[in-house]
Amino acid sequence: MLDFSILTNNFDSFLEGLKITIISSLIALLSSFILGTLIAVMRIAPVKLLNWLGSVYIEFIRNIPVLVIVFFTYLSGNFGGMTAGTIGLTIYTAAFIAEAIRAGIMSVPKGQMEAARSTGLSYGQAMRMVILPQAIKIVIPPLGNQFINLVKNSSLLAVVAGGDLMYQGDLISAKTYITFDTYVFVALFYLILTIPLSLGVGFLEKRMAKSN
Amino acid sequence: MIEFKQVNKFYGDFHVLKDINLTINQGEVVVVIGPSGSGKSTLLRCINHLETISDGILTVNEISVGDKKTDINKLRRNIGMVFQHFYLYPHKTVLENITLAPMKVLGLSEKEAKDTAKHYLAKVGILDKAESYPSQLSGGQQQRVAIARGLAMKPEIMLFDEPTSALDPEMIGEVLDVMKALAKEGMTMVVVTHEMGFAREVADRIVFMDEGRILEEAVPAEFYENPREERARLFLSRILNH
Numbered sequence A: 001m002l003d004f005s006i007l008t009n010n011f012d013s014f015l016e017g018l019k020i021t022i023i024s025s026l027i028a029l030l031s032s033f034i035l036g037t038l039i040a041v042m043r044i045a046p047v048k049l050l051n052w053l054g055s056v057y058i059e060f061i062r063n064i065p066v067l068v069i070v071f072f073t074y075l076s077g078n079f080g081g082m083t084a085g086t087i088g089l090t091i092y093t094a095a096f097i098a099e100a101i102r103a104g105i106m107s108v109p110k111g112q113m114e115a116a117r118s119t120g121l122s123y124g125q126a127m128r129m130v131i132l133p134q135a136i137k138i139v140i141p142p143l144g145n146q147f148i149n150l151v152k153n154s155s156l157l158a159v160v161a162g163g164d165l166m167y168q169g170d171l172i173s174a175k176t177y178i179t180f181d182t183y184v185f186v187a188l189f190y191l192i193l194t195i196p197l198s199l200g201v202g203f204l205e206k207r208m209a210k211s212n
Numbered sequence B: 001m002i003e004f005k006q007v008n009k010f011y012g013d014f015h016v017l018k019d020i021n022l023t024i025n026q027g028e029v030v031v032v033i034g035p036s037g038s039g040k041s042t043l044l045r046c047i048n049h050l051e052t053i054s055d056g057i058l059t060v061n062e063i064s065v066g067d068k069k070t071d072i073n074k075l076r077r078n079i080g081m082v083f084q085h086f087y088l089y090p091h092k093t094v095l096e097n098i099t100l101a102p103m104k105v106l107g108l109s110e111k112e113a114k115d116t117a118k119h120y121l122a123k124v125g126i127l128d129k130a131e132s133y134p135s136q137l138s139g140g141q142q143q144r145v146a147i148a149r150g151l152a153m154k155p156e157i158m159l160f161d162e163p164t165s166a167l168d169p170e171m172i173g174e175v176l177d178v179m180k181a182l183a184k185e186g187m188t189m190v191v192v193t194h195e196m197g198f199a200r201e202v203a204d205r206i207v208f209m210d211e212g213r214i215l216e217e218a219v220p221a222e223f224y225e226n227p228r229e230e231r232a233r234l235f236l237s238r239i240l241n242h
């Protein structure tokens, strides 16, 4: 039987961890969305150098374990655990979001860009006001999946003392020596976050499928 | 106003435009016809630099289109374009479709842009659809909105690439009527279309293309009744008999 005293005695720690996990994931989601959009546009803009830089970023980052990226940001010595972890997650997730957004942009008919450009809009204006708003709709479900991954990956904050849910679990198990039960509660807290997200993504996917 | 001098274009090894020489004067309506793949769209798209020419000289109002020093966005303000598949922005209302460029490119206020948009919507006969989304309109209505979107920039030139080819037959007339009215007001127009009634009524010249070359240029009556080129004859008999 699960030892509920672990939960009740350390409830504040769990809540603190939950809070940090949520904040870190949200900040990383927002920043990786902005960075990812930028990289996606770099990859398809009509400038060879930008295409190349975008590709290098994506190939490089996607093929390094996120744990290593988080370590590097932390070891750069400029940030505390939570900030370093969030930056690391952003750098990593941006590469995946960039690919999702690129796919979204590619799914917008080429004629949309041509129609916009032929009215005198610049490439940047056409991208911002015509193409991206259409691409984003298609990207929302994959973006939701990235958010779920982000919440789970944020457990890496623990390795740089980021104060998140996993980190609190580590502290509690070290204190109580009741390792298994502690991590069961940690897992349950993650599920509280990820299951609604997962249901939400499923709902969005269904609605998208219908509207097409 | 538009001048092609010895223009050639390649897609890789494929020679799509061959030694094009063509002058289009202000207020002229030129209809371009020819078999599929003959380079009509490419010719049209070079004019507003959606495609780049490989060599030769192409000028619009004496400004070289392909020149690195040419501000292409500025040039394009003056050249409206209407596509076969309309390409209205699906996430914007009809009014927003039309006001976007005048606001962002010409710097009109929202009020000015809306007034202009409504003026042109009235002109193409669908003012009542101003607040609708493109998906709520018929094909003919969408194409008329696309024309209004082009006109709202007050261009001197309008390009049309098969504007009625994607429409159900009963909607072709309403779009052609708008184009005819425009032609009669003196708009400079380059139109890729096989609509012979339109060409006969408003075209000053027919340009017949085949395999990347301009084979014949003639006034409509002359061209349709007595084409000089054998290939033009063949082509006409094919579109007449289907």
Ligand SMILES: Nc1ncnc2c1ncn2[C@@H]1O[C@H](COP(=O)(O)OP(=O)(O)OP(=O)(O)O)[C@@H](O)[C@H]1O
Residues within 6 Å of the ligand: B011, B014, B016, B034, B035, B036, B037, B038, B039, B040, B041, B042, B043
């Ligand atoms: N981006 C491209 N790359 C390579 N070849 C192309 C490209 N665009 C067009 N072509 C080729 O160039 C030729 C001319 O194309 P274009 O679209 O100008 O013909 P068209 O006369 O407008 O034909 P249609 O009546 O079918 O619209 C075609 O053979 C086409 O396959």
Ligand SMILES: [Mg+2]
Residues within 6 Å of the ligand: B040, B041, B042, B161, B162
């Ligand atoms: Mg064509």
